[in-house]
Amino acid sequence: MDAKAAVVREEGGSFEIEDVQLEDPRPDEVLVRVVGAGVCHTDMTVRDQLYPTPLPVVLGHEGSGVVEAVGENVTRVEPGDNVVMSFDYDGTCEQCRDGHPAYCESFFEHNFGGSRPADESSPISQDGESISGRFFGQSSFATHAIATERNVVPVGDDVPLELLGPLGCGVQTGAGGVINTLDPQAGSSIAVFGAGSVGLSAVMAADVKGCTDIVAVDLQEGRLDKALELGATDVVNPDDVDDVVEALDDLVGGVDYALETSGVAAVAEQATDALGQRGTLGIVGAPAMGTEASYDVNDHILTGRNIVGVAEGDSDPQQFIPDLIDLYRRGKFPFDELVTYYDFEEIEQAVADSESGETIKPVLRVSEA
């Protein structure tokens, strides 16, 4: 079928909306008419070729939409269903079988390969030329996407479908980092480094979990104000203090938990130093491949600290996304506060506003729900 998609043709190049052709869904695939698509930093990471998905490519990995057609083996959804598209995985490796698909052993091929892992074909082409598709099992910067039965999550029709795409990546990453990975005790303290969409989702999740001291750390005052609205009890702007670790110590003492979302190695080191006895740091923010951070070995031993990496909030999207929607319905997880809408044609503006920090979470309106 014919579709329109935002194609990136060169490293660091722009997202140009072009006419493309989509294959029919294969037996385990689902054709989704895209309604909303969130913009996430990983889209820009691949545009800039810091991850090696082959160009040209259709990016976009926070799509929501309506199922239009399903392959013959698909039973979980049917045409007309509202869905959120999340990351893809093989469903068969040890991590998937253990309920941790975010750590799927073939995560990279399924999400960054630009093709179907089974035969390296892409469902997207233009006049016979193949274009990388299946980005995070979707490539949702397009009017239509070919996803798989695994990575489409059915959602109700009582919440705005255009809003829900970011649950598929950024929001579930921040919320899951707290709820699934750190799993803080009620009454504990947490510092969240970086108050973008991932960090602010973590702040809301910490509030849900009953943390009593929730400190957001960010350089942008507007984001710190937003953090206070969404449940942070204190904020620290590194520009306003001599030493971030001391500032946190003055506010709450060593923190029980910390989440690093900025992707800056020096901040990961600060976040480690901010931990109290037996504190745990979750590392979410991804710097360039090969980046290293260090810690003082004896400090680590004497404090019993723990540092854990977190991908996609260690979520099983089929369970976690409906949970987050339930919290949203009850007013306990107002992630709509992070979102600014753009028309699909304004994708370059949405990307620019995300990169400048002007917008916390841009969502493209691709079609009517």
Ligand SMILES: [Zn+2]
């Ligand atoms: Zn797997």
Ligand SMILES: [Zn+2]
């Ligand atoms: Zn993402």
